[in-house]
Amino acid sequence: MDLTIDPSLRVWVLFPIFFVMILVGVLRHYATILLNPTPKNGDAMTIRQQQFLMYGSNLRLNGVNLSHTAFQKRQSYFVEQFKAGKYLADPENDGNNNPSQMLNDPGQFEKVMDSMKGQAMMVIPQTLMMGWVNSFFAGFILMKLPFPLTIRFKAMLQSGVNTQDLDVRWVSSLSWYFLNLMGLNSIYALILGGQNQAGGVQAMGAGQAGAMQPGIVYANVYKGEAENLALANPKSILVGVEDRVIKQFS
């Protein structure tokens, strides 16, 4: 069965949805940059705690570059410090920040608010756009998809069109909206560069990670790092370096 579609549908439905979705993405990109909070520095003690932990893991990962004795000296020193819980930010109150208390802490509260802001930036435009398409462009066939779909998609892609036997390839404007939602990432990459914040479906789930982290007991993290570090026994690259250099240049 072949349908003849009014060409003005293309001008007044297909292009408007396409361009409005691109522009909403661009707008969201710049709005996200504007709302993006400047990263906050913690107090000196917290930073010192993290830096010390980083020293330990760096030593563990890059220990190959040290000679054997140099590594062992550093290893024994760091294991000792980690076990003693030196450089903890707040040794008495460590790990007491459970989620109920977390909202009282202004720093944590802001973190939660920022992640919620990011989420809202994703969800609100999406909801508005879908409502716009659904209310303005409902009830007619817009286009023919170039690929066949199974009959299960009929209810979703031909919503508002009361024809029983119409091929699923004829779809309404809502499915053009969904195609845009899925596929505009590349166009954003083309317009805004690869590291854009315009977001598509892929970016929607990503914001949720790291929003809520219940209190980490840093004393335990230190103990774990001490154990890992004590087990590390890297073979120094300086062993036999003379032979390798001679082999390389001979």
Next chain:
Amino acid sequence: MNAPPQQADTSTDDWAANPLAGQSIAENTKSIQYVRSVSSLAIGVGAGILHLESYYGFLFYAIASTIVSILLYTVSSTGNPGRYFVYPVKQLFVDDIFAGLSSFLLMWTLFYELVDA
């Protein structure tokens, strides 16, 4: 492509002696993703203008993106992708193929519709 992550001499497969440059690897991976997403748009435009339907369109995408992979392999990384990527074959031929598929579908549908009328 960016500076090679590995030193030129790869005679020893010891990564400690020939360390990987994480930044360059990340940058190279990003540039692959960019090429993939832009080329998938172009492939979609092509498929739409050629007025391909159903399986032929997907076949076209598979063939064209393989050509892009081969070009990345031979031209962009000068036939020696081991210098730029940790897993060259996997990164150039397998990853990101399906990431571009949705953009391909979008452009294919759009241009199919425009040519149709």
